[in-house]
Structures are given as C-alpha cells and as structure tokens.
Amino acid sequence: MAANFWTSTQRAHWQLTREKIADMRKGLDEEDTNRGLGIAYPLPDHKQLQLYFHHCVQRLARRLQLRQQPLATAETYLKRFYLKVSIRDTNPYLMLSTCVYLACKMEECPVHIRSVVNEARALFQEFIPQDTAKLAECEFHLISELNSYLIVHHPYRTLMEVQVQLKLSPDEIMAVWSFLNDSYITDLILLYPPHTIALTAIFLAVFVRPAVHTQANLNASSSTSMAMGAAPGGGIVPPASSATQGLSVSAASAANPQNMSSARHSQMSDWFAESGVDMESIIECTQEMISLYDTWETWTDKVCREGVARLIRGRQLL
Amino acid sequence: MSATAGSSASSSTTGANPGIPLTRRTLPFGNGHTPVPTSLADNGDHVQRKDDSDGSDVDDPDDLNARTKRKYTKGKILPALSPASNRKLGEGAYAVVNLGHRRATSTELAVPVAIKKMKVNTEFRDGLSMDAIREVKYLRELHHPNIIALLDVFSSKSQNLCLVLEFLSSDMEMIIKDSSLTLSMADVKSWMLMSLRGLWWCHKAFVLHRDIKPNNLLLASNGVLKLADFGLARSFADPYRPMTSNVITRWYRPPELFYGAKFYSSSVDIFSLGLVFCELMLRTPFLPGNTDLHQLELICQALGTPTEENWPGVTGLPGYCVPQADTPAGGGAIKERGKDFFMNTFIAAGEPGVELLMRMIRLDPRKRCSAREALDAPWFSQEPHPTIPANLPKRGGGKGIEKVGSDLKRKAGDLFNSNTEETNGRGKKVARKLDFGGGG
Numbered sequence: 052m053a054a055n056f057w058t059s060t061q062r063a064h065w066q067l068t069r070e071k072i073a074d075m076r077k078g079l080d081e082e083d084t085n086r087g088l089g090i091a092y093p094l095p096d097h098k099q100l101q102l103y104f105h106h107c108v109q110r111l112a113r114r115l116q117l118r119q120q121p122l123a124t125a126e127t128y129l130k131r132f133y134l135k136v137s138i139r140d141t142n143p144y145l146m147l148s149t150c151v152y153l154a155c156k157m158e159e160c161p162v163h164i165r166s167v168v169n170e171a172r173a174l175f176q177e178f179i180p181q182d183t184a185k186l187a188e189c190e191f192h193l194i195s196e197l198n199s200y201l202i203v204h205h206p207y208r209t210l211m212e213v214q215v216q217l218k219l220s221p222d223e224i225m226a227v228w229s230f231l232n233d234s235y236i237t238d239l240i241l242l243y244p245p246h247t248i249a250l251t252a253i254f255l256a257v258f259v260r261p262a263v264h265t266q267a268n269l270n271a272s273s274s275t276s277m278a279m280g281a282a283p284g285g286g287i288v289p290p291a292s293s294a295t296q297g298l299s300v301s302a303a304s305a306a307n308p309q310n311m312s313s314a315r316h317s318q319m320s321d322w323f324a325e326s327g328v329d330m331e332s333i334i335e336c337t338q339e340m341i342s343l344y345d346t347w348e349t350w351t352d353k354v355c356r357e358g359v360a361r362l363i364r365g366r367q368l369l
Numbered sequence: 370m371s372a373t374a375g376s377s378a379s380s381s382t383t384g385a386n387p388g389i390p391l392t393r394r395t396l397p398f399g400n401g402h403t404p405v406p407t408s409l410a411d412n413g414d415h416v417q418r419k420d421d422s423d424g425s426d427v428d429d430p431d432d433l434n435a436r437t438k439r440k441y442t443k444g445k446i447l448p449a450l451s452p453a454s455n456r457k458l459g460e461g462a463y464a465v466v467n468l469g470h471r472r473a474t475s476t477e478l479a480v481p482v483a484i485k486k487m488k489v490n491t492e493f494r495d496g497l498s499m500d501a502i503r504e505v506k507y508l509r510e511l512h513h514p515n516i517i518a519l520l521d522v523f524s525s526k527s528q529n530l531c532l533v534l535e536f537l538s539s540d541m542e543m544i545i546k547d548s549s550l551t552l553s554m555a556d557v558k559s560w561m562l563m564s565l566r567g568l569w570w571c572h573k574a575f576v577l578h579r580d581i582k583p584n585n586l587l588l589a590s591n592g593v594l595k596l597a598d599f600g601l602a603r604s605f606a607d608p609y610r611p612m613t614s615n616v617i618t619r620w621y622r623p624p625e626l627f628y629g630a631k632f633y634s635s636s637v638d639i640f641s642l643g644l645v646f647c648e649l650m651l652r653t654p655f656l657p658g659n660t661d662l663h664q665l666e667l668i669c670q671a672l673g674t675p676t677e678e679n680w681p682g683v684t685g686l687p688g689y690c691v692p693q694a695d696t697p698a699g700g701g702a703i704k705e706r707g708k709d710f711f712m713n714t715f716i717a718a719g720e721p722g723v724e725l726l727m728r729m730i731r732l733d734p735r736k737r738c739s740a741r742e743a744l745d746a747p748w749f750s751q752e753p754h755p756t757i758p759a760n761l762p763k764r765g766g767g768k769g770i771e772k773v774g775s776d777l778k779r780k781a782g783d784l785f786n787s788n789t790e791e792t793n794g795r796g797k798k799v800a801r802k803l804d805f806g807g808g809g
Contacts, residue, residue, distance in 0.1 A: 055574050060509055120607075156502050159603055159610075164496045187496040194497070194505070194530065199522040201506045 056244065060200035065131060067241050072134065079137040088139045092362040095354050098346050100138070103355035104129060105236045107174070108147050114170040115162055117155065119232065120205060125154035126235040127203045128193060134241070135196050142368040143359050144175040149189040157201050178363055203240075206231050206249035217253065217322065226256040230340065236347075237339050243332055250328055251336035257319050259337070437523040441469050441482060441533055458483060464501070468536065471520075481536040482520060486529050497530065500600035505532065507576055507599045515567030517587060517597040537597070538590045539764050541583035541645070545652055550762045554717055557649045558748070559755035560586070563594035564642055569740035571596070572635040575604050579616040581641035583648060592758030605634050614688075617641055619664050620654050624675055625734050627665050629688035636734035639743070643729030650715050666692040672732055673705030680733035705732055721748035 056062055067075075076097060083089040094100060105126065112122040128150040148171040155162045164183045171179045180186075194201070210231065214224055230252035234240065239248050323330065362368070458466040465486045473479040487501040508519035521533040541560065544550060564586055571578055578585075579601040587597045601616050611631035617623070623640035625633055647655035656671060658664025669675070674695040675683045683689060695702050711723045718726065725746040728738040738746075749755065 058510070058512070058574075152496065153502075156497075156499055157506060159612075161499060183496075190496050191524065191530065194522075195524045199505045199509055199530075201502070202510050 056204045056246075059202060059204060060198075061202065061204050062244065064198070064200055065241060066244065067134075069238075069242065072238055072241060075134045079134075083137050083139050088137075088366075092139055092358070092365055094138065094358045094362065098343075099350060099355055101130075101236050102347060102350050103352050103359075104143065104147055106352065107144065108151060110174055111148060111151055111167075111171055114173065115151070115155075115166065117151070117162075118158075118160065119228075120207065121151070121154040121158040121160055123205050123207070123232075123235055123240075124158055124203045125150040127240050128154060128197060130238065130241055132193060132196050139362060139366070140368075142178065142363050144171065144178040144363070145180070145185065145189055145368075146193070148175075148179060149186055149193050152186060153190050153193060153201075157203075178360070204245045205240075206234070206245040206252065209246040209249035210252070213249070213253070217319070219253070219256075223253075223256050226260055227252045230255050233343065234336075234340065237343050239336055239339055242339075243336060247329065247332045248336060250323075250326075251333045251340065254323070254333055255337060255340060258316065437521050438525070438531075440471050440521070441484060441523075442472055469533075471533075483534045483536045485532040485534055486525065487532070501530065503602050504599045505530070507602050508532075508534075511571065511574060511576065513567060513570040514593065515563050515595055516570060517595045534597075535589070535595070537587035537595060539588045541586040541588065541594070541649075543584075543764050544588070544762065545583055545648060547764050548652075550764070552649065552652070552762060553753070553756070554719070554722070555753040555756045556761055557646070557718075558722075558753070559758065559761060560594055560649060561642075561646055562744070562749055562755050563758070564596065564645070565740050565743050567594070567596040568635075568638055568642060569744060571602070572638070572740050576602055577605050577635060578602050578638050580618060581638050581645065582618045582621045583645055586645070588761075588763075590763075592761040592763070594758075619661065620657050621645065622664065623734065624665065624668050624672075624732055625683075625686065627661055627668075627688060628675075628683065628686035628690075630686055633734060635739060636737040639729050639737050639740065640734070643726055643737075646726055646729065647715065650717055662692075665690075666694070669695055669703060671706070672730060674702035675732045676702050679705040683733070719748075719751075721746065721751055724748070 080089065095103075108122060108126055108129070112125070125147070129147055132146065132150070148167055152162065152164060152167045155167075164186060168179060168181070168183050168186055172181070207228075210224075210227055214227075219227065227249075231249065234248055234252065239251075243251075323333075458468050467484045467486065469482050469484040471477075471480045471482055487497060505519070505522060508517065509522075512518065517537065518535040519532055520535065523531050523533070525531050544552070564581075568578065568581070576599075578596060578599065580598060581596075585596065585598045587595050589595065603612065605612070612633065614626040614629050614631060614633070617626060617637060621641035621644050623637050626637060644655050656664065656667040658667050669692050673679060674691055675689075676691075677684055691702065693699050708720075708723060708727065711727055712720070715723055715726060725738075725743060725748045728736075728746075729743060731737045
C-alpha cells in the first residue's frame with residue numbers, strides 16, 4: 052500500500068493493546084446493558100461474530116469478484132468501526148457492505164454503489180435497504196468514525212517481499228496466504244504491525260502446518276462446511292480460502308515431508324534467529340491464530356445469524 | 370456565484386507580518402498529530418488575538434467530531450473587516466471551499482484555514498466521489514513542509530465531510546502570470562527545489578500526484594511552496610495493476626499517457642514538473658496544446674518524435690502514433706532534441722539547469738530522473754543559490770484569495786475555469802494560435 056507504515060496513521064493510531072481492545076469492547080457492552088439492549092438482543096461473543104462477519108464479507112466479495120486486498124481492508128474497517136460503535140446500534144449487514152464499498156474505492160478498484168447494494172441484497176435479502184442512499188449515508192458515518200484514517204497496511208506485501216528470499220514453495224505460499232486471510236478473523240491487524248503478522252503466517256506454514264498433518268483430514272472436513280467454495284480466482288491473487296483447506300491440499304501433495312522438513316526447518320530457524328524479529332510477538336500471534344481455529348472447530352453461523360436478524364428486526368435498523 | 374465578484378478591500382495587504390511568533394506545537398484534537406507548520410501567520414490582518422473564544426459552551430467530551438468542529442469557524446478572524454460574502458473561496462464539482470479560521474484559545478492564536486466541504490452527490494445517492502476519498506486518504510498520511518497540510522476532518526450538521534486545510538494565499542500560476550514580477554534564476558531554483566522535495570516525499574511513499582501544474586503548486590505567505598490537490602493521486606505500490614492513462618492536465622501530460630500506457634510510475638510527475646520548470650522560465654506554458662493530438666504534435670516538435678531508437682518499446686503502446694508531419698512522407702521523424710536546442714531556448718538556466726531540465730523531460734520515461742536524483746543535481750548547489758522562501762517574489766494586491774478560490778473551483782484535471790476572465794484570455798490566445806496556423 053501506499054505510504055510508509057512507520058509514519059502511518061495505522062501505526063500512530065490503530066496499533067492497540069489487548070487490554071485497550073478489551074476495555075473498548077467492555078465499554079460498549081456495558082453501555083448496551085445500561086440501555087437494556089444487552090438483554091433484549093443477546094448476541095454471541097465477539098469471536099463468534101467476527102467469524103460470522105468474516106464469512107459474510109467473503110461471500111459478498113466473491114459475488115463482486117474482488118481481490119483479497121480490498122477485502123482485507125474492508126474487514127479492518129469493520130473491526131475498527133465496531134471498537135467505537137456498538138453492534139447493537141447498527142445494521143451489521145449494511146455496515147459490512149459499506150466497508151466493502153469504501154474499501155474498493157480505497158484500493159482503486161471502485162465498484163458501483165448499485166452493484167454493491169444489489170449483490171448485498173441477493174445475500175442478505177430484506178436486511179439491506181433497496182435505496183442506495185442508505186449505504187452512502189453509512190459510508191459517511193464510517194469515514195467519520197475512522198477519523199478518516201483510511202490507508203491500511205497489510206501483511207501481503209511483506210510476504211511478497213520475503214517469499215523469494217526464503218525460497219518458499221508454491222505450497223507453502225498458498226498456506227501462508229490462507230493463514231493471512233484467516234488472520235483477519237482475529238484482532239491481529241489491530242494489535243501488530245503487518246510484517247509481524249506476515250512472519251507469523253510464514254512461521255505457521257513452515258513449522259506448525261506439518262505437525263497438524265495428521266489432523267488435516269479432520270480440519271478439512273469441519274471447514275468445508277463453512278468454506279464458501281473456491282472463487283474463480285484468476286490473476287496473481289490466490290482465491291481466499293481457509294487455512295484448513297490449505298492444510299488438506301498440502302497433506303495430499305507433500306508426499307515425503309519427513310526428510311525434506313528437517314533441513315528446511317533448520318534453515319528457517321536460522322533465518323528467524325538472525326532476522327532480529329520480535330519472536331515474542333510472533334508467538335503471541337501464533338497463539339491468537341490457534342485459538343481462532345479452536346473457536347472455528349465448534350462454530351456454526353446459526354446463532355449469529357439469528358441473533359443479528361432479531362436485532363435488526365427488533366430495533367428496526369433498516 | 371463567481372468567486373471573483375465582490376472583491377474585498379480588506380482581504381490582504383502584502384505587508385508580511387514577521388512579528389507574531391507561532392511556535393511549533395501539536396494540535397490536541399482529532400487524534401491528529403499534525404503539527405501546525407511553524408508559521409501559518411499569513412498577512413497581518415489574519416492573525417489577531419480573538420478574545421471571544423467561547424469557553425462557555427460545554428460539549429460532550431466524548432464526541433470527537435463535535436470537539437473538532439468547534440475548533441473552527443467560518444469567516445475571517447476579524448469579522449468586521451470582511452463581509453460574510455467573502456467567506457466563500459470557491460465552489461467546484463465536488464467541493465465548496467470556505468475561508469475559516471481556527472478559534473483562538475487562551476494559549477493559541479487564531480489561524481486562518483481553508484475549509485473544503487465535500488458535496489455528497491445528490492442526496493447520498495452515489496456515495497462520496499473518488500476525488501474526495503483520494504484527497505482524504507493521502508493527505509491524512511503525507512506530512513511534509515512542501516505538501517499542503519490537512520489539519521482536520523469533521524462532519525457538518527448537514528452531514529457533509531469537511532476537510533480543514535492549511536490556508537495558502539497564492540499559487541505558482543498567479544506568480545507566472547503577474548507581469549509586474551521579475552523572476553530571477555535563483556527564485557526559479559528555489560521553487561523547483563521545494564516542488565521536488567514535496568514530490569520526492571510523495572514518491573517515497575509510493576504516491577503519484579498525477580496532476581502537477583502551476584496552479585496546484587500553492588504558496589504560503591512566507592513563500593513556502595506546497596503541493597496541493599490530491600484528487601487524482603493514487604498509489605503505485607502494486608506493480609502489474611493497470612492505471613488509467615487519462616490523467617494530468619493536457620499541457621503537462623507526458624507522451625506515454627497520450628499513447629495510452631496503463632503501467633507508469635513516478636516519471637509522469639517528473640515530466641509535468643519539468644514542463645512547469647520551462648514555464649517558470651518562459652513565463653508562458655511551454656506546450657499549450659488545444660487537443661490531445663495537437664499536444665502530441667507540440668511534444669514531438671519540442672522534444673523529438675518518439676521512436677524505437679530513442680524509446681525502446683514505444684511502438685508497442687496501444688495508442689502509439691506519429692504526427693503527420695513526422696512520418697517519412699511528411700519530413701521524417703525529429704531526432705530527440707539535444708542540449709544545443711535546449712540551451713538556445715532556456716539560455717538563462719545555464720548548462721547545469723538545462724541538463725536537469727533535459728533529464729526531467731526525456732521522451733522515454735525510463736530515462737527520466739527520479740525526484741531524488743533531481744534533488745542531487747549540481748544545479749541546486751551552484752551559484753546563484755536558491756532564494757530563501759521568505760525573499761521570493763510575492764504577488765501584490767488583494768486578489769490573492771479570489772484566485773485561490775477560483776482554482777479550487779476547478780475540477781481536478783480541468784484546464785479552464787470557464788467563467789473567469791483570466792483563463793478566458795488564456796483560452797483565446799490558444800484559439801488565436803489555431804487560426805493563425807490554419808490561415809497560414
């Protein structure tokens with residue numbers, strides 16, 4: 052992305068701590084409870100919701116045939132927005148469509164507002180107002196809540212820079228992409244600089260993935276239910292897919308991983324050791340990712356969908 | 370609604386007021402860590418202590434927008450001197466620009482600002498325009514003394530997005546056209562230096578400006594030049610992604626864009642700035658084409674005909690063509706102009722200046738220098754040294770504000786501002802040239 056991460060508003064204003072994020076969410080929740088909304092419209096916890104919104108955004112992006120980058124930007128906007136505004140005060144479907152619409156403009160691949168509304172209506176039916184004015188108005192609120200800090204730096208760039216140097220195999224690159232895509236379900240982009248996230252994904256792809264080989268089948272089966280099917284892809288960007296899908300692919304193709312991996316591992320550990328990267332952050336990121344997959348294992352979209360529908364109908368947020 | 374109407378006696382007297390110290394500080398609002406440029410002190414009449422800084426209203430401390438909004442107010446700092454009609458600096462296709470100022474507080478003086486109110490297309494129907502989005506997007510991230518500062522963004526009660534920009538009193542176009550001013554080579558050097566610094570900063574952050582022209586180079590009252598109008602800017606950090614070639618005002622557009630190149634880089638801005646450099650010396654646009662084709666003819670005449678020899682690969686561009694006169698039948702291609710040609714035209718720049726110019730306006734974009742390389746050019750370190758900004762020629766009279774307004778009125782990329790006399794005159798001149806060519 053444009054501009055320099057080190058002087059960016061992302062670094063200055065949108066690198067938070069876990070405590071800060073927890074505080075902000077707690078603040079919003081308490082306010083909801085005080086207004087009696089918390090009890091009237093129960094919603095699953097934010098991890099579940101994030102997974103749900105992630106899938107909604109993905110489905111919308113697929114219909115609009117977007118690249119991964121605007122999608123990632125849209126998810127980041129949504130995360131930032133919901134740290135400042137309570138979900139119960141918004142129509143989440145409209146909000147996430149707005150994020151996608153604005154992110155497309157930001158990433159220089161504008162989509163007409165009409166197509167966004169039409170595609171969103173095809174997905175979320177009555178929850179998206181027919182009138183484009185609603186979405187445009189929402190865009191305005193979004194920019195305002197984001198303090199018009201719109202440029203988001205993503206980890207994909209780091210990956211493209213180091214993948215040659217690290218001699219990552221196409222398989223590994225696929226897996227890294229998948230981990231990165233999944234990282235947008237977590238709060239990582241609000242917590243760590245993009246290069247840390249990229250290195251975490253590489254770390255996961257090289258060291259952790261082989262270890263889960265045995266579980267790959269299990270994971271793959273559980274994830275296919277929510278993986279929304281591969282996009283017709285094309286271009287330089289691999290279609291968004293869940294990491295667990297990536298895992299199953301690699302399990303099939305990595306015929307003799309054992310001999311290969313030990314030399315590879317020592318080479319990679321040397322690289323990580325010498326790179327001077329903050330290993331502590333990488334470990335923390337890894338834990339975040341693993342906890343995501345834990346949640347994912349048992350997650351279904353039913354509760355979220357019903358909760359959100361009740362909210363929108365009940366408060367008439369249309 | 371012409372911005373030139375109702376000119377004010379009060380607007381600005383040229384007397385620079387050095388006496389008011391505005392120390393560097395950080396603005397405590399809007400999460401913005403935008404430092405206010407050290408001297409925003411415009412003209413004497415702008416900077417006055419405002420005592421009625423209403424400390425009485427109490428706003429919701431959590432409402433950032435309200436707090437930000439309250440920092441600013443419409444109109445001049447001393448309302449008595451300026452009738453309300455004066456507030457409007459201009460109106461364009463996607464924005465209205467008003468003069469405003471930041472309210473004085475107990476510790477800070479009032480500062481004049483330009484408030485650019487983005488029009489939301491026809492009652493929200495289409496969302497915010499790309500121009501508005503780009504301007505906010507890039508100005509929020511780019512902070513440099515030679516780039517216009519976006520001080521704040523807030524939303525007004527009628528749900529409009531308002532950008533609070535540094536107020537700058539004039540632009541390069543006004544300086545170039547003001548025949549009462551004499552521009553020395555040291556002055557030109559100073560302006561070039563400042564524009565290159567601003568441009569270098571943009572390019573360093575992988576942002577293309579894509580609309581470099583004299584009236585987008587604004588001047589603060591202390592002489593500092595700042596790049597403005599990022600409505601066409603975009604990032605070029607992602608290689609292999611096509612970009613539109615329909616950008617940059619025609620007179621400053623490089624040949625590769627006329628040929629429909631979809632992949633280009635910072636060299637387009639360098640070419641535009643090179644032509645501004647010429648214009649600073651000639652005091653008239655160097656290549657004022659009437660149509661795209663005419664513009665291409667002018668480029669070929671002035672710089673040479675693009676061929677495979679001087680620009681490998683050019684014939685592969687989608688829109689490649691050669692003006693009739695330069696085809697083998699019409700007289701053959703003009704060789705890329707050498708130093709002698711430029712030395713004749715721009716003798717005042719001296720050899721080092723001409724060398725820099727030539728590197729900026731090479732036909733082949735790959736052969737043009739980068740902003741960084743241009744800054745390293747020996748020309749800048751040789752005598753005469755660049756004039757210090759405060760001593761640069763300034764435009765006198767009170768027309769400053771109206772002019773800035775009329776510039777802001779223009780839509781990005783538009784050349785003419787049809788309802789101001791000045792530009793009509795300019796257009797006529799071009800038309801006359803056409804007749805001349807046709808008749809002879």
